[in-house]
Amino acid sequence: MSRPQSIVILGGGFGGLAAANELRENLPQDVRITIIDKKDWFMMDLVKLWIINGTREFESSKRSLENITKKGIEFVNEDVVKIDPVNKSIRTKYRQFHYNFLIISLGVELAPEKIPGLKENGLVLYDINDVPKIRDAIRQFKSGKIVFAITSMPYKCPPAPFEAALLIHSVLEETGASSSVQMDFFSPAPLTLPAGGPKVSEDILQILKSKNIEFHGNNKVISVEKNKLKFENGETDFDILIAVPPHKVPGVIVESGFAEEGKFIEVNKTCKTKYDNVFAIGDVNQMMVTDKIAVPKAGIFAEAQGIAVAQNIIGIIKNELQYLSFDGKGGCFLETGKKTAGYLSVDMFAKPDPLTELQPTSTEHFSEKEKFEQDRLKKWL
Numbered sequence: 001m002s003r004p005q006s007i008v009i010l011g012g013g014f015g016g017l018a019a020a021n022e023l024r025e026n027l028p029q030d031v032r033i034t035i036i037d038k039k040d041w042f043m044m045d046l047v048k049l050w051i052i053n054g055t056r057e058f059e060s061s062k063r064s065l066e067n068i069t070k071k072g073i074e075f076v077n078e079d080v081v082k083i084d085p086v087n088k089s090i091r092t093k094y095r096q097f098h099y100n101f102l103i104i105s106l107g108v109e110l111a112p113e114k115i116p117g118l119k120e121n122g123l124v125l126y127d128i129n130d131v132p133k134i135r136d137a138i139r140q141f142k143s144g145k146i147v148f149a150i151t152s153m154p155y156k157c158p159p160a161p162f163e164a165a166l167l168i169h170s171v172l173e174e175t176g177a178s179s180s181v182q183m184d185f186f187s188p189a190p191l192t193l194p195a196g197g198p199k200v201s202e203d204i205l206q207i208l209k210s211k212n213i214e215f216h217g218n219n220k221v222i223s224v225e226k227n228k229l230k231f232e233n234g235e236t237d238f239d240i241l242i243a244v245p246p247h248k249v250p251g252v253i254v255e256s257g258f259a260e261e262g263k264f265i266e267v268n269k270t271c272k273t274k275y276d277n278v279f280a281i282g283d284v285n286q287m288m289v290t291d292k293i294a295v296p297k298a299g300i301f302a303e304a305q306g307i308a309v310a311q312n313i314i315g316i317i318k319n320e321l322q323y324l325s326f327d328g329k330g331g332c333f334l335e336t337g338k339k340t341a342g343y344l345s346v347d348m349f350a351k352p353d354p355l356t357e358l359q360p361t362s363t364e365h366f367s368e369k370e371k372f373e374q375d376r377l378k379k380w381l
């Protein structure tokens with residue numbers, strides 16, 4: 001293929017930053033690489049849990065996305081309003097961009113409005129605006145009932161809501177309130193971590209039990225009222241509700257015909273979409289492993305997909321094609337409080353079933369989690 005080329009990456013999150021860096025390190029400067037993001041900062045979502053337990057602050061944890069321009073990656077801080085795969089162009093509010101290769105890594109949006117009453121009566125766990133409210137509410141809480149609820153599947157980082165519950169339990173131990181606070185956890189799934197299988201789910205159940213956090217599976221939330229959470233088959237009261245809201249793809253994905261309302265962009269291991277030279281990586285996609293199990297929405301997988309796609313684009317541009325696809329291997333931490341964490345190793349495409357294993361909790365795993373964040377910030381920004 002003759003140069004120069006233009007590669008546009010939509011979204012400067014986990015997947016987009018991993019892809020952009022891989023491309024820039026391996027392609028000459030006359031290949032233009034552009035990231036478009038409506039935010040001008042990046043912070044790993046996992047830091048939200050550290051804001052909740054009071055060990056980190058948002059302002060000092062986020063990094064400016066402008067930093068990538070120092071590496072020769074262009075950054076456009078605008079909202080993507082249209083993707084036109086036929087004319088190979090992208091429209092933001094003010095400009096149009098043409099591409100030879102497009103990587104869509106726009107992640108997911110939170111949709112608490114899909115559960116009537118949730119925004120008004122509960123705290124939204126993944127919402128950066130509610131995270132400090134959760135921190136303050138639990139610090140002041142002396143006694144009563146905290147309810148955690150996963151409102152729908154799939155959601156980002158399957159272990160994260162359990163980590164939140166365990167970290168909050170740790171904070172309550174610090175404030176002396178743990179023995180007078182009841183903690184209940186509700187999920188629409190029968191197991192704690194369906195994608196992890198029965199053994200890992202049981203391991204997590206036992207960790208929750210050891211902290212007196214009661215797990216209630218098969219409870220589908222339909223609405224929230226003042227101090228009351230309603231399920232299809234019952235209800236429970238609460239003093240504080242901390243909920244994972246439903247997720248949806250950004251509107252531009254549906255409006256540009258990449259996915260139907262309520263769905264994600266369907267891809268296989270290559271992350272190719274139905275359009276030429278257009279790839280979808282990370283949370284915005286749905287990659288089925290079996291007819292029931294999809295690759296979980298996690299940063300580690302967004303990163304691995306971004307790198308695999310980048311290597312393929314590099315191969316095409318350099319005429320060195322050796323096709324690589326995402327291998328489904330990865331791992332993430334299950335933080336358990338007091339600077340400890342377990343480690344969940346995952347091989348999604350293992351045969352006959354995905355392989356997952358939860359390695360025991362240790363302070364070493366917690367240090368590795370801290371390093372996981374720092375290494376990527378250093379490499380990407």
Ligand SMILES: Cc1cc2nc3c(=O)[nH]c(=O)nc-3n(C[C@H](O)[C@H](O)[C@H](O)COP(=O)(O)OP(=O)(O)OC[C@H]3O[C@@H](n4cnc5c(N)ncnc54)[C@H](O)[C@@H]3O)c2cc1C
Pocket residue numbers: 010011012013014015016036037038039044045046047048049078079080081105106107108126156157160250252281282283284297298299300301302332333
């Ligand atoms: C509390 C919590 C803890 C987590 N912990 C872990 C963990 O320990 N390990 C792990 O691997 N994963 C973890 N995750 C999951 C991880 O954060 C996500 O899976 C990951 O961020 C997905 O990467 P992505 O690139 O697909 O999307 P994102 O990182 O969400 O990036 C998407 C980007 O697109 C931008 N964007 C969206 N729409 C538009 C638009 N229309 N125009 C312009 N820009 C737009 C957004 O501003 C955003 O910057 C955690 C998640 C949460 C919520």
